[in-house]
Amino acid sequence: MELWYTEKQTPNVGITCKTISTLVVEKTNYQELAIIDTVQYGRMLVLNGMVQTTVKDxxxxxxxxxxxxxxxxxxxxxxxxxxxxxxxxxxxxxxxxxxxxxxxxxxxxxxxxxxxxxxxxxxxxxxxxxxxxxxxxxxxxxxxxxxxxxxxxxxxxxxxxxxxxxxxxxxxxxxxxxxxxxxxxxxxxxxxxxxxxxxxxxxxxxxxxxxxxxxxxxxxxxxxxxxxxxxxxxxxxxxxxxxxxxxxxxxxxxxxxxxxxxxxxxxxxxxxxxxxxx
Amino acid sequence: MELWYTEKQTPNVGITCKTISTLVVEKTNYQELAIIDTVQYGRMLVLNGMVQTTVKDxxxxxxxxxxxxxxxxxxxxxxxxxxxxxxxxxxxxxxxxxxxxxxxxxxxxxxxxxxxxxxxxxxxxxxxxxxxxxxxxxxxxxxxxxxxxxxxxxxxxxxxxxxxxxxxxxxxxxxxxxxxxxxxxxxxxxxxxxxxxxxxxxxxxxxxxxxxxxxxxxxxxxxxxxxxxxxxxxxxxxxxxxxxxxxxxxxxxxxxxxxxxxxxxxxxxxxxxxxxxx
Structure with a gap:
């Protein structure tokens, strides 16, 4: 089974990354936070559904x-x-x-x-x-x-x-x-x-x-x-x-x-x- | 119904675009060819599953x-x-x-x-x-x-x-x-x-x-x-x-x-x- 994380970067275009695992998904006092491990970019921090940073780039x-x-x-x-x-x-x-x-x-x-x-x-x-x-x-x-x-x-x-x-x-x-x-x-x-x-x-x-x-x-x-x-x-x-x-x-x-x-x-x-x- | 065109750019990462319509899909003597109209980038030419060019970029x-x-x-x-x-x-x-x-x-x-x-x-x-x-x-x-x-x-x-x-x-x-x-x-x-x-x-x-x-x-x-x-x-x-x-x-x-x-x-x-x- 392949799991892909897909992010709508605008309402009409997105990026999709093959994942290894989802490490964190939580709702903080301010936003939704996730940390996802991906094959291409390593671990990525996602806030409110937008990639903030990844280990590779x-x-x-x-x-x-x-x-x-x-x-x-x-x-x-x-x-x-x-x-x-x-x-x-x-x-x-x-x-x-x-x-x-x-x-x-x-x-x-x-x-x-x-x-x-x-x-x-x-x-x-x-x-x-x-x-x-x-x-x-x-x-x-x-x-x-x-x-x-x-x-x-x-x-x-x-x-x-x-x-x-x-x-x-x-x-x-x-x-x-x-x-x-x-x-x-x-x-x-x-x-x-x-x-x-x-x-x-x-x-x-x-x-x-x-x-x-x-x-x-x-x-x-x-x-x-x-x-x-x-x-x-x-x-x-x-x-x-x-x-x-x-x-x-x-x-x-x-x-x-x-x-x-x-x-x-x-x-x-x-x-x-x-x-x-x- | 929303249709999205998703392209694997590497085995592990891709781009996905909301489409308006698919204008052409054909197998030529050399490759697979498609022309897809997308909301973000306008019409795009796709060869062998890779975007070659889009009207917007x-x-x-x-x-x-x-x-x-x-x-x-x-x-x-x-x-x-x-x-x-x-x-x-x-x-x-x-x-x-x-x-x-x-x-x-x-x-x-x-x-x-x-x-x-x-x-x-x-x-x-x-x-x-x-x-x-x-x-x-x-x-x-x-x-x-x-x-x-x-x-x-x-x-x-x-x-x-x-x-x-x-x-x-x-x-x-x-x-x-x-x-x-x-x-x-x-x-x-x-x-x-x-x-x-x-x-x-x-x-x-x-x-x-x-x-x-x-x-x-x-x-x-x-x-x-x-x-x-x-x-x-x-x-x-x-x-x-x-x-x-x-x-x-x-x-x-x-x-x-x-x-x-x-x-x-x-x-x-x-x-x-x-x-x-x-």
């Missing part, structure tokens, strides 16, 4: 949401990760020797607990002494801070359910206040093929608040359309002005100094999308 | 297999497309004012006939007076020519069935002879996530024959993993030495002069794959 998302901003800031010491309870973003942030403290602010304790138990390759950074895990609403956490962080990474689910507010202009203004005077932030901002309106709206909002606003792309097989966007807002540093020669060598599979700037070179339909925000 | 593949080589050659006049019976690559090649002649060499007449009837947006170039359609084995066609083409585009199916020989070193040697003294060629070379061994083998073969060998990437939602590779072999011109300022403006949705070089900047795992061929 998580490196793309976690490296790309982390190293672009952390190598754009010349000396990031204090980092806040909003969402990201699987721990992959924390693991990547801790590869930067300048980083002294990473706050992981996850609303759903069960995401962290299940990730620690079933996804140790991803969650390993959560037990590092530099990491502090807080089970709190990310919007509330950011609102409670001022002039506090060098980098904020918004590692959220889709803009439905608890994550909706993480895609609002008010939240980006709140991040602006929570960042130090030369701070910057990145948010995951969905697929340019499927979420053009969302990207346009987020980019326009961030651009009204931050002097430097940039969008970059990465290829993530298990995410809808396979092409994913990240939007960066920065008070001072521009990722396109980084001297790649000076980027430290760290252990990565997707990110490299060589692609640090090229990921901002956008296919024409994506560039046109952003130009309509000018 | 075909622009990525067809622009990227064509414009990178045609803007690398300073004056491409004679182009041969091997495979590509849907006509999308021909349509893109004809956007280059220097192009005087495009040979479309498709082994399966039924691909062309069905594409003309059901995929007019894609096949429109096939009726252009500069295009000559030949129903012939591409390997045979290339072997019959010497010093004939400025650019050859290998727009093949997966390396199974009739296309197997199109991924062989003998074929690349044959293309070398068929090209003019400053000619170049590109082949579609599958997904770096799923076909690492194939890419390594093709890249190593081409590198043994052509002085300039380069691999580049594009994001194609309906292809396995969503990330696709193209490998270029050139006798003289290097895509990385093109002056982007001088690239002609043509109507595209993915390709632009701005991404002409950045698509050669590879994620580390892809770069490592190629370095193992050095």
């Amino acid at each position: 998580e490196f793309v998302y976690h490296e790309m949401i982390t190293h672009i901003p952390l190598f754009t800031h010349p000396n990031p010491k204090t980092v806040a990760v909003i969402g990201g309870g699987d721990g992959g973003t924390v693991r990547e942030a801790l590869k930067h020797p300048s980083v002294e403290k990473v706050y992981l602010v996850e609303i759903d304790e069960r995401v962290v607990e299940n990730s620690k138990r079933y996804l140790p390759e991803i969650s390993c950074g959560l037990s590092d002494p530099r990491c502090e895990v807080l089970f709190q609403d990310g919007i509330e956490f950011i609102a409670q801070h001022e002039n506090s962080f060098d980098v904020v990474l918004v590692d959220s689910t889709e803009p439905i359910g608890p994550a909706t507010g993480l895609f609002s202009k008010d939240f980006y203004s709140s991040i602006y206040r929570a960042l130090k005077e030369d701070g910057l932030f990145v948010a995951q901002t969905e697929s340019p093929f499927f979420n053009a309106e969302l990207i346009r709206s987020v980019y326009a909002s961030i651009k009204q608040i931050f002097p430097v606003t940039r969008l970059y792309l990465a290829s993530i097989p298990t995410y809808p359309s396979g092409l994913w966007s990240f939007t960066l807002g920065s008070k001072r540093y521009d990722p396109l002005e980084v001297d790649e020669e000076k980027i430290l060598e760290i252990d990565t599979k997707y990110y490299s100094p060589e692609i640090h700037k090229s990921v901002f070179k956008l296919p024409r339909f994506v560039k046109n999308l952003l130009e309509s925000c000018e | 075909e622009f990525v593949y067809h622009e990227m297999i064509t414009h990178i080589p045609l803007f690398t050659h300073p004056n491409p006049k004679t182009v041969a497309v091997i495979g590509g019976g849907d006509g999308g690559t021909v349509r893109e090649a004809l956007k280059h004012p220097s192009v005087e002649k495009v040979y479309l060499v498709e082994i399966d007449e039924r691909v062309v006939e069905n594409s003309k009837r059901y995929l007019p947006e894609i096949s429109c170039g096939l009726s252009d007076p500069r295009c000559e359609v030949l129903f012939q084995d591409g390997i045979e066609f290339i072997a019959q020519h010497e010093n004939s083409f400025d650019v050859v585009l290998v727009d093949s199916t997966e390396p199974i069935g009739p296309a197997t020989g199109l991924f062989s070193k003998d074929f690349y040697s044959s293309i070398y002879r068929a090209l003019k003294e400053d000619g170049l060629f590109v082949a579609q070379t599958e997904s770096p996530f799923f076909n690492a061994e194939l890419i390594r083998s093709v890249y190593a073969s081409i590198k043994q024959i052509f002085p300039v060998t380069r691999l580049y990437l594009a994001s194609i939602p309906t292809y396995p993993s969503g990330l696709w590779s193209f490998t270029l072999g050139s006798k003289r011109y290097d895509p990385l030495e093109v002056d982007e300022e001088k690239i002609l403006e043509i109507d595209t949705k993915y390709y632009s002069p701005e991404i002409h070089k950045s698509v050669f900047k590879l994620p580390r795992f892809v770069k490592n794959l190629l370095e193992s061929c050095e």
Whole structure:
């Protein structure tokens, strides 16, 4: 007997994966959570029926949401990760020797607990002494801070359910206040093929608040359309002005100094999308 | 009642699309052919159970297999497309004012006939007076020519069935002879996530024959993993030495002069794959 996990990524298209076993299915206080072991991608974390991360392709998302901003800031010491309870973003942030403290602010304790138990390759950074895990609403956490962080990474689910507010202009203004005077932030901002309106709206909002606003792309097989966007807002540093020669060598599979700037070179339909925000 | 078309892209992962109707299902002399109308991607051409092209995302593949080589050659006049019976690559090649002649060499007449009837947006170039359609084995066609083409585009199916020989070193040697003294060629070379061994083998073969060998990437939602590779072999011109300022403006949705070089900047795992061929 073959069991396949099929996810509707939009109402009209989906991904289907042959499974080995279903390890967890539970309803937390915030969402439905599952951990499924698949042949192609290894174990995957699914929230509200959407794949969040898989053991085999998580490196793309976690490296790309982390190293672009952390190598754009010349000396990031204090980092806040909003969402990201699987721990992959924390693991990547801790590869930067300048980083002294990473706050992981996850609303759903069960995401962290299940990730620690079933996804140790991803969650390993959560037990590092530099990491502090807080089970709190990310919007509330950011609102409670001022002039506090060098980098904020918004590692959220889709803009439905608890994550909706993480895609609002008010939240980006709140991040602006929570960042130090030369701070910057990145948010995951969905697929340019499927979420053009969302990207346009987020980019326009961030651009009204931050002097430097940039969008970059990465290829993530298990995410809808396979092409994913990240939007960066920065008070001072521009990722396109980084001297790649000076980027430290760290252990990565997707990110490299060589692609640090090229990921901002956008296919024409994506560039046109952003130009309509000018 | 909802009907979904589900394709196993590997034995363990697939894509599934909600359909509107199935327009064609037939067994040709060479393969099984279907044209299915889907909600997300419009009409799609399926050969041997693999999506070849869809109305909504075909622009990525067809622009990227064509414009990178045609803007690398300073004056491409004679182009041969091997495979590509849907006509999308021909349509893109004809956007280059220097192009005087495009040979479309498709082994399966039924691909062309069905594409003309059901995929007019894609096949429109096939009726252009500069295009000559030949129903012939591409390997045979290339072997019959010497010093004939400025650019050859290998727009093949997966390396199974009739296309197997199109991924062989003998074929690349044959293309070398068929090209003019400053000619170049590109082949579609599958997904770096799923076909690492194939890419390594093709890249190593081409590198043994052509002085300039380069691999580049594009994001194609309906292809396995969503990330696709193209490998270029050139006798003289290097895509990385093109002056982007001088690239002609043509109507595209993915390709632009701005991404002409950045698509050669590879994620580390892809770069490592190629370095193992050095």
